[in-house]
Amino acid sequence: MYRVVEIEEIIKETPTIKTFFFRDETQPSPGQFYMIWLPGVDEFPMSISYIGERKAFSVKLVGEGTRKMHSLSEGDRLWIRGPYGRGFVEKNKKALFVGGGSGMATLAPLIERMRGDVVIAARTKEELLFKRRFKNRRVYIATDDGSEGFRGFAHELVERLLEENEYEIIYTCGPELMMRKLIDIAIERGLDIQASLERLMKCGIGICDSCSINGYRVCVDGPVFEKDILIEMSDLGRYTRDRAGRRVPL
Amino acid sequence: MLSVAINDLRFRNPLLLASGILDESGESMLQVIKHGAGGVVTKSIGMEPREGYENPVIYELSYGLLNAIGLANPGIENYGEEIKIAKRGGVPVIGSVFGKDAEEFAYLARKMEEYGVDAVELNLSCPHARGYGMEIGVDAALVEEIVKEVKRKVNIPVWAKLTPNTHNIVEIAKAASDSDALVLINTVRAMAIDIEAKLPVLSNIFGGLSGPCIKPIGIRAVYEVYREVEKPIVGVGGIIDARDVIEYIMAGASAVEIGTAIYLRGIHVFSEIASEMEDWMKKHGYEKIEELVGIAQVR
Numbered sequence: 191m192y193r194v195v196e197i198e199e200i201i202k203e204t205p206t207i208k209t210f211f212f213r214d215e216t217q218p219s220p221g222q223f224y225m226i227w228l229p230g231v232d233e234f235p236m237s238i239s240y241i242g243e244r245k246a247f248s249v250k251l252v253g254e255g256t257r258k259m260h261s262l263s264e265g266d267r268l269w270i271r272g273p274y275g276r277g278f279v280e281k282n283k284k285a286l287f288v289g290g291g292s293g294m295a296t297l298a299p300l301i302e303r304m305r306g307d308v309v310i311a312a313r314t315k316e317e318l319l320f321k322r323r324f325k326n327r328r329v330y331i332a333t334d335d336g337s338e339g340f341r342g343f344a345h346e347l348v349e350r351l352l353e354e355n356e357y358e359i360i361y362t363c364g365p366e367l368m369m370r371k372l373i374d375i376a377i378e379r380g381l382d383i384q385a386s387l388e389r390l391m392k393c394g395i396g397i398c399d400s401c402s403i404n405g406y407r408v409c410v411d412g413p414v415f416e417k418d419i420l421i422e423m424s425d426l427g428r429y430t431r432d433r434a435g436r437r438v439p440l
Numbered sequence: 441m442l443s444v445a446i447n448d449l450r451f452r453n454p455l456l457l458a459s460g461i462l463d464e465s466g467e468s469m470l471q472v473i474k475h476g477a478g479g480v481v482t483k484s485i486g487m488e489p490r491e492g493y494e495n496p497v498i499y500e501l502s503y504g505l506l507n508a509i510g511l512a513n514p515g516i517e518n519y520g521e522e523i524k525i526a527k528r529g530g531v532p533v534i535g536s537v538f539g540k541d542a543e544e545f546a547y548l549a550r551k552m553e554e555y556g557v558d559a560v561e562l563n564l565s566c567p568h569a570r571g572y573g574m575e576i577g578v579d580a581a582l583v584e585e586i587v588k589e590v591k592r593k594v595n596i597p598v599w600a601k602l603t604p605n606t607h608n609i610v611e612i613a614k615a616a617s618d619s620d621a622l623v624l625i626n627t628v629r630a631m632a633i634d635i636e637a638k639l640p641v642l643s644n645i646f647g648g649l650s651g652p653c654i655k656p657i658g659i660r661a662v663y664e665v666y667r668e669v670e671k672p673i674v675g676v677g678g679i680i681d682a683r684d685v686i687e688y689i690m691a692g693a694s695a696v697e698i699g700t701a702i703y704l705r706g707i708h709v710f711s712e713i714a715s716e717m718e719d720w721m722k723k724h725g726y727e728k729i730e731e732l733v734g735i736a737q738v739r
Contacts, residue, residue, distance in 0.1 A: 191499075191500065192637075194636045225496075227496055227637075227641075230639060232494065233495035233496040393497060393507070393509075395500065396462075396702065396707075397460075397498075397507075397699070397700075397702060398498070398509055399462050399465060399468050400512070402462075402464075402467070404467050405468050406471075407468075432489075432491075434489035434490055434491050434492075434513060434514050434515065435465070435483070435513055435514045436489055436515075437514075437518075437521075
């Protein structure tokens with residue numbers, strides 16, 4: 191069954207990301223996701239970017255469904271089910287949060303609940319998400335093209351930060367290749383890590399096997415995985431599965 | 441205690457993973473085996489890669505699930521590696537296949553045999569794919585032809601999975617009686633409408649209903665067919681706990697397949713049901729589950 195919620199407010203965050211605020215009585219934890227159905231168009235998974243009584247999805251324009259979502263107005267309705275999956279596990283360790291692109295949407299509610307420094311990364315400065323959301327916090331910026339902050343990839347900035355700081359855990363969400371690099375860094379340096387993964391998802395409830403990586407279902411066993419499982423995921427950053435379930439190089 | 445045989449195929453327990461659930465990739469099947477399944481049936485594999493339907497493909501109900509995944513699968517030519525991985529689990533792997541005619545079924549079954557499966561299951565019953573599954577499976581003559589042709593082409597056991605979406609399942613079961621076992625039932629053709637959207641929920645409109653609400657239909661099918669056709673039966677439909685399994689076995693099933701319960705209880709459901717069954721058997725003085733097959737039949 192779907193619940194129908196009304197969009198209260200829409201904020202344009204970047205040229206490709208909009209935040210849609212709504213009210214809903216469910217109590218998600220950071221890292222969990224919902225399925226959004228736009229009747230007659232598509233249904234897709236979306237992580238929650240604000241988790242209070244007033245909730246929000248921050249949606250990047252990537253395909254037909256999200257294009258339709260971006261065309262909606264305040265007062266329009268969304269059909270949702272969820273929350274689903276396992277979110278982040280909050281650990282009492284010195285934390286570094288690393289969000290790439292729209293991955294910041296998933297990390298943001300966790301960052302607000304915890305202490306720790308933040309890396310916000312994007313291809314270019316216009317795509318930096320939630321740059322001003324976190325108060326009294328050390329926020330580092332990285333852009334691939336150098337238009338703001340560190341010039342280069344997020345993991346390169348992280349390696350520098352690790353030289354000067356004693357972080358014990360990395361919480362991350364972003365492009366799979368970025369997370370693969372961070373996992374490798376965490377393994378190499380003996381740091382803890384949790385990553386929120388994304389794969390092509392159909393059912394969202396753990397039965398269709400579309401989003402599985404090495405036998406782990408992103409929708410039910412994840413989307414956030416801890417280090418012991420991430421280490422086992424040999425396909426992560428290397429192979430994915432297409433809509434027909436074929437294993438193909440990433 | 442729970443070990444069962446279907447023909448010459450031995451299972452450590454009668455709880456098999458049903459086709460279509462967590463069985464597209466070999467590694468997912470391994471997880472299911474690790475959590476106690478006695479055997480696994482693969483996702484239904486066809487001649488070509490197939491993407492399946494657009495979302496929504498699933499709808500959660502308080503009494504079950506409605507789905508129309510649309511026979512998404514990587515295609516038979518890409519499936520050998522997944523079988524190889526699943527076989528590492530050390531329990532029988534049954535390859536499910538769907539084709540449009542006897543020739544396709546026979547080709548697919550041959551390939552599955554080459555890949556090393558222990559049996560093939562013919563999907564004559566998917567309720568939501570044009571030209572496949574149930575559209576073939578309600579035609580007794582066609583069912584007979586397909587089963588005969590596959591039997592001619594392979595040496596491994598052939599199971600026929602039949603649809604409840606027919607007025608006469610016994611007639612179809614008789615038509616499939618050249619097979620080595622009958623699998624009863626697949627999902628029940630159904631649909632749902634969202635009254636706020638004023639639209640059908642599934643992108644394909646029609647889907648298959650599974651879960652607790654269809655168990656009495658499955659029990660009835662197994663009971664009816666057991667009386668009329670002398671073939672081992674694998675019962676499927678709405679099994680959530682040990683009591684459901686025992687009910688199917690008493691109706692005449694030698695083993696069962698479980699799917700929706702993974703959603704309702706989690707992937708641990710296989711080992712949990714197995715120990716629930718052992719408790720029940722000890723309490724009621726049974727040593728072998730095989731003693732219970734068909735004992736509720738009223739003659």
